[in-house]
Each structure stands twice: as C-alpha cells, then as structure tokens.
Amino acid sequence: MSGPTGTPGPARAATIVDVARAAGVSRQTVTRAVNDMAGISAATRERVLAAARELNYHPSRFGRGLVKPSARTLGLLVGDLTNPYYADLASTVLRLAADRGWNVVMAEPGSVADLVGGADAVVGFTGLALDRPGPGAPNLPVVEIDPPRVQPGHGRVELERATATGDAVRHLLGRGVRRPVVMDLPGSTSRGRAFTAAFRAAGVEPVAAPREAGWADLRDLDPDALVAFNDLDGFRLLRDLARDGVGVPERVKVVGVDGLAVGEFVTPRLSTLAIDLAEVARAALDLVVELSERRAGDPVRVVPHRFVARDST
Amino acid sequence: MSGPTGTPGPARAATIVDVARAAGVSRQTVTRAVNDMAGISAATRERVLAAARELNYHPSRFGRGLVKPSARTLGLLVGDLTNPYYADLASTVLRLAADRGWNVVMAEPGSVADLVGGADAVVGFTGLALDRPGPGAPNLPVVEIDPPRVQPGHGRVELERATATGDAVRHLLGRGVRRPVVMDLPGSTSRGRAFTAAFRAAGVEPVAAPREAGWADLRDLDPDALVAFNDLDGFRLLRDLARDGVGVPERVKVVGVDGLAVGEFVTPRLSTLAIDLAEVARAALDLVVELSERRAGDPVRVVPHRFVARDST
DNA sequence: CTGAAAGCGCTTACAG
DNA sequence: CTGAAAGCGCTTACAG
Numbered sequence: 001m002s003g004p005t006g007t008p009g010p011a012r013a014a015t016i017v018d019v020a021r022a023a024g025v026s027r028q029t030v031t032r033a034v035n036d037m038a039g040i041s042a043a044t045r046e047r048v049l050a051a052a053r054e055l056n057y058h059p060s061r062f063g064r065g066l067v068k069p070s071a072r073t074l075g076l077l078v079g080d081l082t083n084p085y086y087a088d089l090a091s092t093v094l095r096l097a098a099d100r101g102w103n104v105v106m107a108e109p110g111s112v113a114d115l116v117g118g119a120d121a122v123v124g125f126t127g128l129a130l131d132r133p134g135p136g137a138p139n140l141p142v143v144e145i146d147p148p149r150v151q152p153g154h155g156r157v158e159l160e161r162a163t164a165t166g167d168a169v170r171h172l173l174g175r176g177v178r179r180p181v182v183m184d185l186p187g188s189t190s191r192g193r194a195f196t197a198a199f200r201a202a203g204v205e206p207v208a209a210p211r212e213a214g215w216a217d218l219r220d221l222d223p224d225a226l227v228a229f230n231d232l233d234g235f236r237l238l239r240d241l242a243r244d245g246v247g248v249p250e251r252v253k254v255v256g257v258d259g260l261a262v263g264e265f266v267t268p269r270l271s272t273l274a275i276d277l278a279e280v281a282r283a284a285l286d287l288v289v290e291l292s293e294r295r296a297g298d299p300v301r302v303v304p305h306r307f308v309a310r311d312s313t
Numbered sequence: 314m315s316g317p318t319g320t321p322g323p324a325r326a327a328t329i330v331d332v333a334r335a336a337g338v339s340r341q342t343v344t345r346a347v348n349d350m351a352g353i354s355a356a357t358r359e360r361v362l363a364a365a366r367e368l369n370y371h372p373s374r375f376g377r378g379l380v381k382p383s384a385r386t387l388g389l390l391v392g393d394l395t396n397p398y399y400a401d402l403a404s405t406v407l408r409l410a411a412d413r414g415w416n417v418v419m420a421e422p423g424s425v426a427d428l429v430g431g432a433d434a435v436v437g438f439t440g441l442a443l444d445r446p447g448p449g450a451p452n453l454p455v456v457e458i459d460p461p462r463v464q465p466g467h468g469r470v471e472l473e474r475a476t477a478t479g480d481a482v483r484h485l486l487g488r489g490v491r492r493p494v495v496m497d498l499p500g501s502t503s504r505g506r507a508f509t510a511a512f513r514a515a516g517v518e519p520v521a522a523p524r525e526a527g528w529a530d531l532r533d534l535d536p537d538a539l540v541a542f543n544d545l546d547g548f549r550l551l552r553d554l555a556r557d558g559v560g561v562p563e564r565v566k567v568v569g570v571d572g573l574a575v576g577e578f579v580t581p582r583l584s585t586l587a588i589d590l591a592e593v594a595r596a597a598l599d600l601v602v603e604l605s606e607r608r609a610g611d612p613v614r615v616v617p618h619r620f621v622a623r624d625s626t
Numbered sequence: 627c628t629g630a631a632a633g634c635g636c637t638t639a640c641a642g
Numbered sequence: 643c644t645g646a647a648a649g650c651g652c653t654t655a656c657a658g
Contacts, residue, residue, distance in 0.1 A: 379634095
C-alpha cells in the first residue's frame, strides 16, 4: 500500500540500498562507512552515516552472515533458569561455547520461540519440550541431556544415578531409616524410581508421595526420611520442618537431588545427590561438535552423580 | 586443495546444490523434500533425504533467513548466571521475549562470542563489558540496565536505590546501629555510595571494607552491622558468623542487596534491598522494541528497589 | 576515493 | 510432480 516510489512503506525495515539512495552513493560505499573500512573520504562517511541514522538502518544479520564467516550458534534448551541447577549448567555452556567461538541462543520450555530456526545445533533437556522433529523438519545436530528415551541419531549425555542413589540409601539405612518417603512427579521419573529400587533392594518399602507435598501432608505417615524431588524442594521442606519444630536430622532426615551450591548455606546444610554440571556441559558440547562435523552413530557420554552427605541426614 | 570436481573438499559444509547434485534433482526439489512440502513424490523425497543425510547437510540459517520471515534475535548480556539475580532476570527476559516472538542469544561478560553480530538488538548490563561500540560498528539498538554512565542514543533502565537505602539505614539506626561497615568493590559502586551517603546524612560514619572481606577481617572493627555487596556475599557472611558463634541479629546485623528468593531459606533469613526483576525485564524489552521501531530520543525507565526486612536485622 | 559485477544459500512464484 | 528464473541483503574482489 505504499506509494509508487519514494514513499517509504511503514513496515519494511531500511536496507543498504535505501541508505545508498538516500545518501546518493553506491551500496559498497555504504558498506565501507557502516563497517568503518578504509578507502572512503571522511565527508562521504559522515553523509552515509547520517542517512543510516535517519533511516534507522541496521544491517541484516542474514545478508551479512551469508557472505562472511560468522560465529556458529548453539541452541540451548534448559528448564526454568530460576532453578540454579539449570542456571549453573547454562553458565558453563555459555563459557565453553564462547571458547569455541559459538554463540548461544537459549530457551526455556514454553518459551521456545524459534530455537530450531535460530541455531546450527541444539543441546539440552529435550525431555522438557522439543517434540516436533518431524520427518523433514530442519534436522540439526541434537544432543539430549538426561533424555527420557533414546532418539536415534541424537547424541545424549546420560546422568547416571544408580551408584550415588545406592550410596545415599546405604547412608540412610545405616542411620536407622526404616520409613522413608520418596517424592516424585505423577508419572514417576528416573530419580524417584532409582531411590525406590534401592530401598527395596535393602528390604525397605518406601512410601511414594507427590513432589509438592508438605510436612502437613506427610506427618501422619510418621516418616523418618524424606527424599525430595530436588534441592529446591528440599529447602522448602527444611523450612516447613523448622517452622513446625521437627528436628532435622534427629527426627526426620532430608535428602535433595541436584547438588546446588546454596545447599551449603541453608540450615541444616542439605545432603544431596550432586552432579558435576561443568562435566555435563563439556560432554554435551563435545558431542555436538562431533555431530556437526562428522555424522557419528549414536554418541553417548555418561556422567555420574555422587552422594554428598551434609547435615540434614 | 580439493579435487577438480566431485572430490568434496573436507572443510566446506554441504550446501543445497551439493545435495541436489548428489540426488540428481534441482535445488527446489531439495527444498521440498527437506522442508516437508507438498508436490513431490515419495520416492524422490526419500532419495533426496538420503543424499542430505549422507552429506550431513544442514540448511544455512542465513540463506533461509534472508528469504523468509524469521524470529528476531535479542542479545542479552548478563553477569555470572551462577548468581540467581542474573538468572532470574534472564528467565523473565526469555519468557517475555518469546511472547513477542524473539529469540534470545545470551552472553556473560568474558564470554561474549559475537553477541553483536548475532543479534538484532542488545539488552543488558553493559557496564560489565561491551566497550566496543566503535564509530561504525554494527549499530544496533541497545538498552543498558543499571549503566555506570549514560550513553547517548542508548535506552536505559535505571535501578533506583536512594529510597530503599534510606529505609534500610533508618531501620538499622532504629535498632541501635552505630558502627556499620559498608562492603563494596575497589572503585566503589552506586550501591556502596548510596549506603554511605544515607548513613552520613544521619550523622553516622560507616567504615568501608572490601567486598570479599570475611568476619576475621572485620572483627577488630567491632561493627554492629554489615552491609554486604550482594545477597550471595551476605549468605557467606551469615555462614561465617554462625561458625564463629556471633549472634545475628543480636550482636551484628546483616543486610544484603538483590532480593534473592533463596534469602528466605537461609538462617537467619536475610534482610535485603530487593528489586522486581520482572519489572526490570519488562521495561528493558519495551525500550528495545521502541528503539528498534522508531528511533526514540534517550528513552529511560526507572525501577525502584525496596527494603525487605527479614530476620538478619 | 568510488562504483558495476558477481555470488553467498536459500525460497517463492511461475512454467511446464 | 519437477525445474529455470528471480531475488532476499550483504560483502568481496576488481576496475576505474
């Protein structure tokens, strides 16, 4: 609906040709001015930059990217960054990716704008989202962290839990625990299943409870240990227990999962299943590079949790 | 150094033409297969996809972006994501940006790979890095959060501190504080200066101490209040004080800055200068949109801190 | 110091 | 169902 010529359409962003026309020069003179290159008179440069400013001109990443080498972009899919677990992982990925000259576009599940379209490869907790790798969808290299099921062709970093869970359970049993509660999501996840299995192997039948249960909901079970879904939930439970005057670890022991550094600062300090997130990040990046260069088979890396006993058990 | 033709060079990534040649079809047939479009026989599609897989073909974001509308990309520059302050802000930015159809490329200072080249606009704590907006450098819309000094043409979100600092200081004085220590970075920052000014206005001269000082360094000053550089530092101090058996808040009061949610979970719960990060994020995004559409003057938004008194004071 | 030409990798009409 | 042509916005040699 814009006029025949000269009447700038309101929607379309200014392009290098618009600036060239406005400044009365050629396109590559605009390039020279805008990119601060040599071989252009000060006067011309000024005129061009003025025109660019006037038109609110911003060079297109795409035009530029097509023609000159530029950083590759890694799509990173994490859970809620509000959880330090994901934030810490992201922090390491950012650092390692930058070392290798990659940019990182990030998304939380539910806010995946166009991760796939904006990235050259994708890494992350795909269990949280990313269902749509349709037959012909832009098939990027993908590395999944802690995936619920294997996806052929994708790399994956598995977070091994069995060993550390065994250690934790042994630790609890050794301190007299007989009536543990394992808290988990509705469908049950590998974390919950691992604890349940380990307790059973020792002849103790744990009670299952929903992740978000509070002490008020659990009190009647008279539990002597609570396995929280993660550290954040563990903090919440510790606070509730303190509020109700329930002694931790004397009367009830509490274990978290994730190994958050802040667990050192709550009272009592929270025992937890920790994992080296820097190692997870490193493994994921190694795999994604591998995948984008050669086409490897089904590359897998395994990173183990370890049990960290602190004061809450 | 690759052969005359047919000998694939090792470095160069496969392009749509390579696939077309390998499959013996035209470029747009490749497009149809790869993008799962209609108007192509199943057999041809299979043949093309096989060739694509064989060549490890991944469509170029740039070629594609140039020709079809795609999400805009916001560059977000935050501090260490390991600090929940930045992580929480990033989380909100991610969500809001996705609502508006933007992608977000993220960087921490020191890991800024090519933020400027990879984004259509930049938002963040530019005080932490980003010095190089040279004369002709790719001039994107920029919104600075809590900038150390105003940069003409840039939008900015100012984090107002004076009011909340006054409240905090009044609160402390009201509880008998007379020998406060204000901890800050070497050059002193606006947060430190605000506290110092507020104490002086009330006729109390605070002692300045380096941000990373521990109780061992401060004990001899016999302070009755510690103003930590941020909440994380506050947690550290609380732990040290508990370890040394120093009563908080009876003997020493502790104030943090940032308003981290975990401050609710440490013991005693940390009093702090909080700010609504969602509001900061929203203001920054509003400005950046404004800046990339019209060219506004020097758009500014102000978001206030507020003092949250908890148990540590 | 400045400009005309070619090409980066892709998709969108348009013919057949 | 398939392909030849044009063009997206930019930069890189190459002439003048």
